Amino acid sequence: MKKACWWCPSRALKGAIFSFVVSLVSLSVATGLFGCKARELVRTTPHMDIGPEYWVRVLLANDVNRCSLGVESIFHITDGAGRTMIPDTLFFRDGEVLDVRLTQGGFQISGRSFESERLIVVASKPHIVGVDGDKYRGKIELRLNPDRQSFDVINHVPAEAYLAGVVGAEMPRHWEPEALKAQAIAARTYCLFIKKRFGRRRNWDVTKTAANQVYLGLKGESRQVWKAVNDTAGQVLFCKQDGAEDIFPSYYSSTCAGHTENSRGVFGDSYGPLCGVTCPYCRDVAKAKHFFWPMAQYSKEEVSKKLTESYSSIRQLGTITGIEVARQSEYEELSRVTKVKVVGADGKSDWLRGEDFRLTVDPTGNTLRSTSFKIVLLGDNWAFMSGRGWGHGVGMCQCGAEGMARAGHTATGILGYYYPGARIARVY
């Protein structure tokens, strides 16, 4: 038996010391983790003082007559003219979920009436407001529609905070940092372009869906995403257009399957950097089922119904009995249908862009994944065969961007490849 000496702690004491150290370590680990999480959650929304031209107005909900708001910090509500309707949480408790309803002259929030066509909810730092269970940075606007039968919910958010909710929604957040940075610059350019082109004519700039860019608010954020956004802060893509340099619609899509598409054939607009390039990089990144998608079938009746319901010009053709490829791009790697001829029962016909046709037949875009297909009539069904790629194919191929990043290319190299002739510049 080993003899205890005075400087060696007894077994019981050793146990006590061990337990103490373990709890100390656990405590610091726990504090560290919770501390990180807490820091992340309460991080002050950046760039709140940035100029209005770099705020993005995101349509969160349209034509609704009810929603819920969750505010965890002190907040105030102003009307459209900036007049304060309530100065603080005088009428509502912190953390309370507020029920917003439509009234004749405006809104009712948790039983309290506000006679105003517009209300803006501004929470104090960290400037986060919940809408129907999801949290968003910036401010929330409730705007009565002209018929006063419904209202829109719009998130006013600084561009960088908006992008933090977009990048991780549009690209897996564990992807290479350079791919995430390329995504951040492309998404920033795209949203500022859409804001500039369409924002003046409406009360919002972008939707939160894939119709523009998917935006998830705080749910889409992560440390990697914030790093990509911060590392590229204010950087956008420019190109020469009619002799002058300006931003352009830097479209991007998931998997081009060999060659990106010229935007003219897909969206009708023409920009040098959107001419289409060969892409050997997405094949090893994309899932096989996304690179080659399985045959999709829709009944003739369903296709006719969807087309005639969506386009008045096609409705005039009566029942649609024929669908033909009218034009397609012919790249060595693949071709996409860029124009579809639609024929009615009496022989009259009309045309649709390939991408419009695809999203009318399959609005989700998850079955008819691209316009790289062959159309065949199988019995009473239209069959879309030999499908390749996912998305419209214009601009940056996201899987290709990840492939390039894995091969050691930088964000600048990736963007220069997919948007040839474009230049990166910092606008704020």
Ligand SMILES: [Zn+2]
């Ligand atoms: Zn590709």
